[in-house]
Amino acid sequence: MTIQHTPIHPGGLQMHLKIKPGEVSRYVLTPGDPGRVPLVGSSWDTYDEVAYFREFRTARGTLDGVDITACSHGVGGPSTDIAVVELSNCGADTFIRVGSCAALQPEIEPGDLVISTGALRLTGTVDAYVDKSYPAVADHEVLMALIQAAEDMGERYHVGLAASVDSFYAGEVNPMPGGFRQSKMDHVIEDLQRAKVANFEMEAATIFTLAQLFGFRGGMICSVGANRITRKREDSADSIKRCCAVASRAVVILAGWDARKAKAGKKHFFPALLKKA
Numbered sequence: 001m002t003i004q005h006t007p008i009h010p011g012g013l014q015m016h017l018k019i020k021p022g023e024v025s026r027y028v029l030t031p032g033d034p035g036r037v038p039l040v041g042s043s044w045d046t047y048d049e050v051a052y053f054r055e056f057r058t059a060r061g062t063l064d065g066v067d068i069t070a071c072s073h074g075v076g077g078p079s080t081d082i083a084v085v086e087l088s089n090c091g092a093d094t095f096i097r098v099g100s101c102a103a104l105q106p107e108i109e110p111g112d113l114v115i116s117t118g119a120l121r122l123t124g125t126v127d128a129y130v131d132k133s134y135p136a137v138a139d140h141e142v143l144m145a146l147i148q149a150a151e152d153m154g155e156r157y158h159v160g161l162a163a164s165v166d167s168f169y170a171g172e173v174n175p176m177p178g179g180f181r182q183s184k185m186d187h188v189i190e191d192l193q194r195a196k197v198a199n200f201e202m203e204a205a206t207i208f209t210l211a212q213l214f215g216f217r218g219g220m221i222c223s224v225g226a227n228r229i230t231r232k233r234e235d236s237a238d239s240i241k242r243c244c245a246v247a248s249r250a251v252v253i254l255a256g257w258d259a260r261k262a263k264a265g266k267k268h269f270f271p272a273l274l275k276k277a
Contacts, residue, residue: 014086017071018051019058021090025067027251028092029244030083032099032203034072040098040244041070055079063248066255073097076166077125077206084210094217094254095207096142098247100236101162101199101222102172104192108224110234113157113243114198115146116220119164119205122171126209136164136208141254141269142219149249150221155242160198162220164205172200172228189228199224221247 012020029040034057041047044061051058055074062068069092073083084095101114108114119136121127126136143159150157165171173185192200204220211218223239226232257269264273 012090014089016054016082017056017058017086017090018053019086019090023050024058024060024069024071024087024090024092026092027066027094027254028069028071028087028096029247029251030071030073030080030095030097030203030207031244032073032075036098036240036244037070037072039241040248042241043245043248044068056083064252066252068248068251073203075168076202077123077164080203080206081125081210084207084216088214088216092216094139094142094251095211095219096146096247096250097203097207097218097220097222098244099201099203099220099222100225100240101201103199103224103227104163104189104197104229105158105160106227106229108158108198108227109156110224110226110232110236111156111239112224113150113155113239113246114162114222114224115143115150115157115159116162116198116204116208116222117143117159119162119201119208119220120192120197121205121209122163122165123202123205124166125206129209129213134209136205137212138204138208138219139211139217141257142217142250144269145250145253145257146219146221146246148253149246153242153246153249155246157221157246158198160196162199162201162204162222163192163197165200165202168202171202193229200228219250221250
């Protein structure tokens with residue numbers, strides 16, 4: 001027997017984000033904190049708020065003629081899942097997380113930027129969709145556009161794997177009440193460092209996995225607030241602003257590449273397209 005599902009978004013209005021088709025662009029930058037949405041838009045040419053409900057704040061604007069959206073996804077996989085699905089219901093197909101993180105390699109300094117190639121799925125949200133063996137990988141076009149933007153803007157950046165966790169305290173082995181600790185936590189950071197994992201964060205694996213499953217593009221760039229190996233820490237306000245500006249510039253680059261693909265009748269971007277008129 002086939003179960004008939006009643007639509008949960010009557011009239012196209014999304015249940016959590018309170019947005020409708022036509023109110024967002026295909027390119028979306030996704031910070032966790034709703035307070036960072038205006039910060040993301042601070043480098044745009046135009047900026048207008050679309051909706052704000054719970055942790056989901058959505059704005060839309062333009063940069064160098066490119067239509068661009070920012071929408072906060074809250075903290076962790078479950079709310080990120082909601083944001084990606086509901087944004088895609090309204091026409092978005094490219095998602096770039098713009099976040100903060102803790103570095104796991106000694107050469108990554110607070111204030112640096114980290115661009116992710118993929119993420120360890122130390123998170124449970126997307127287990128509802130696919131088995132743990134399914135990889136969480138960044139889209140190659142988004143990855144290249146973020147690198148190009150960081151280079152163009154003269155930023156100090158690193159490229160590598162992220163570890164996406166569900167728990168900020170136990171999951172990232174941060175201090176807990178009463179000194180609580182399990183023996184399995186004793187070597188987490190050391191083992192991740194040896195495996196060349198670049199940073200801790202909480203949402204990339206969800207974005208990457210959902211994007212791959214649904215045929216979208218996903219990427220992530222984060223500013224480093226602390227290094228868990230060297231114990232260095234600094235106020236991340238400036239680096240977060242720079243991170244947002246790089247991500248916005250990456251969208252302009254992607255839009256240019258997408259136009260070249262369309263003109264050449266190609267599905268995927270490759271460097272030789274830049275040589276074509």
